[in-house]
Amino acid sequence: MKPNFWNRIFHHKSPKPLYFLQGFGRYYTPKWMTQRRLNRLLKEAQSRPDWDYIRDRVDYYCQLGQLPAPPAGLKPLATHRVGSIQSAYFFDSYEYTRYFKDQLLWNIEPGDMTEVPALPSILKSRPAEGERANAVLLNLDKRRHFMFIKDEIPFRAKENRVIFRANINYPYKNYEVRLRFVERYFGHPLCDIGVSNRAAVVKEEWIQGHISEYDHLNCKFIMCLEGVDVATNLKWVMSSNSLAVMPKPVYETWYMEGRLIPNYHYVAIKADYSDLEERIQYYIDHPDEAEAIIRHAHEWQTQFFDRRREKLISLLVLARYFERTGQR
Numbered sequence: 001m002k003p004n005f006w007n008r009i010f011h012h013k014s015p016k017p018l019y020f021l022q023g024f025g026r027y028y029t030p031k032w033m034t035q036r037r038l039n040r041l042l043k044e045a046q047s048r049p050d051w052d053y054i055r056d057r058v059d060y061y062c063q064l065g066q067l068p069a070p071p072a073g074l075k076p077l078a079t080h081r082v083g084s085i086q087s088a089y090f091f092d093s094y095e096y097t098r099y100f101k102d103q104l105l106w107n108i109e110p111g112d113m114t115e116v117p118a119l120p121s122i123l124k125s126r127p128a129e130g131e132r133a134n135a136v137l138l139n140l141d142k143r144r145h146f147m148f149i150k151d152e153i154p155f156r157a158k159e160n161r162v163i164f165r166a167n168i169n170y171p172y173k174n175y176e177v178r179l180r181f182v183e184r185y186f187g188h189p190l191c192d193i194g195v196s197n198r199a200a201v202v203k204e205e206w207i208q209g210h211i212s213e214y215d216h217l218n219c220k221f222i223m224c225l226e227g228v229d230v231a232t233n234l235k236w237v238m239s240s241n242s243l244a245v246m247p248k249p250v251y252e253t254w255y256m257e258g259r260l261i262p263n264y265h266y267v268a269i270k271a272d273y274s275d276l277e278e279r280i281q282y283y284i285d286h287p288d289e290a291e292a293i294i295r296h297a298h299e300w301q302t303q304f305f306d307r308r309r310e311k312l313i314s315l316l317v318l319a320r321y322f323e324r325t326g327q328r
Contacts, residue, residue, distance in 0.1 A: 016143075019143055020087075020091070022091075023090075023094070026091070027094060027098075029098070031102070034099045035098075035100065035101065038099045038315065038319075041312060041315055042312075044312065045316055048312075050309065054309065054312060058316045058317055060256065061137040061313075062137075062317050062320040062324070063133050063135075063136075064133050064321065065133060066324055066326075067324060067325050067326050068326055069326045070105045070326055070327055071120065073107065073119050074119065074325070075106065075107060076102060076103055077097055077100060077101070077104050078102035080093070080106075080108070085108065085110045086110050088141045088143060088144065089110035089140050089141060090110075092138070092140045092141060093108060093122060096138070096315055097318065099315055100318060100322065104322050105327065106322070106325075107119045107120065107121040107122070108121060109122070111124070112227075113125050113135070114228070114251060116131065116132055116133075116134050116135045117134050117135065119134060120134045120136065120324070120325055121134060121135065122136050122137075122138050122140075122321065123135050123136065123138070123140075124139075124145075124253055125137075125229040125230055125251050125252065125253045126251065127250065127251060127252075128249050128250055128251055128252040128257055128258030129258065136321050137252075137253065137254055137317070138254065138314060138317060139253075139254035145230075145232060145253060145255075146254070146255070147236050148236055148301060149213055149236040149239050149240055151241040151242070153218065153241055155220060155241050155242070155291055156287055156291075158218055158220040158241070158242060159218050159219050159220065160284050161190055161191065161221065162191050162192070162219060162221035162223055162276070162280055163191075163216050163219040164182075164191070164192070164193045164222075164223035164225070165195075165196055165211050165216070166178060166195070166227065167195070167197040167199075168199055168201060168202055169227050169228050170199040170202070171200070174226060174227065174228055174229075175227075177225055179201055180272070180273065181225055181273055182206055185273070185276065186206055188277075190280055190281075194206065194207065194208020194209070194211075195207055195208065196208070196210045213233075213236055216237075217240055217241070217242060220283070221242060221283070222240070222242045222243070222244060222245065224237055224245065224246040224266070226249065226250060229253075230249065230253050230257060231246060234246070235255055238297035238300060242294075243266065243283060243293055243294065244266040245276070245279070245280070246266055246268070246269065247268070247270065247273075248262060248268060248271075254304075263293070264293065265293065265296050265297050265300055267279055267283060
């Protein structure tokens with residue numbers, strides 16, 4: 001597949017200058033202009049025919065129980081300013097926090113979060129199972145993570161191989177997830193495996209360098225292995241005509257990886273990768289079932305394409321956060 005010029009330049013992401021232009025435009029828009037619209041937007045959500053769906057997602061992202069008062073340690077929204085946290089997390093959260101009063105208290109934990117914080121907090125990622133009340137999800141760092149792709153190669157026209165290209169995030173947490181896979185399958189005839197970075201645990205022969213998303217699309221199967229938290233490539237792989245292959249997700253984001261159904265939305269393999277060859281061969285031999293998984297993956301993607309609804313859900317998540325922390 002030959003992507004167009006702009007896709008090659010920006011790797012199917014929105015151009016970074018445009019992203020920052022939009023972010024600063026929102027930042028310098030007076031807050032009273034957005035705050036006066038908040039109640040109308042929240043009421044709009046409740047009057048929509050898909051309100052039950054919206055409410056279900058809000059319930060999923062924010063599982064906080066009712067607290068009598070804000071816990072000690074929360075900070076006023078007034079302190080949420082340019083430079084206070086990494087720019088991607090700031091602009092993606094400020095897009096919605098600007099609708100709320102500066103005196104409201106909150107906590108945001110930027111970065112790849114793999115544990116539930118002690119304080120009720122806004123996060124990009126959290127564990128996919130267990131008690132997660134303090135881990136409230138918002139769509140953060142979305143320019144990097146929420147990236148979709150147009151794939152014009154039909155599944156049956158692709159090569160019978162599984163491809164994997166990624167960093168091994170040594171010495172960060174969970175680097176073994178990718179290391180074990182490369183150690184086991186590098187050089188396997190069904191696999192095209194390469195590591196994109198040099199690290200203490202990376203052998204020189206593994207280093208293949210970075211390739212674009214489009215360079216993956218010649219293969220029927222693309223490995224989606226978690227790094228520090230979620231598998232960054234999962235979103236665009238599930239929008240392609242290749243199959244995402246991975247163990248059951250341990251972490252999740254706004255994409256709700258914890259709700260994905262094994263062998264319905266993706267090809268599920270064991271956590272030790274021991275059944276990889278068997279699972280790949282099965283879907284090579286059963287292309288109708290493979291194409292059904294691809295259709296289901298595409299259906300999953302479409303729920304995130306309604307920008308107005310995504311905005312309303314984000315505002316409702318924050319409103320729920322402030323309500324459950326005893327502030328509304």
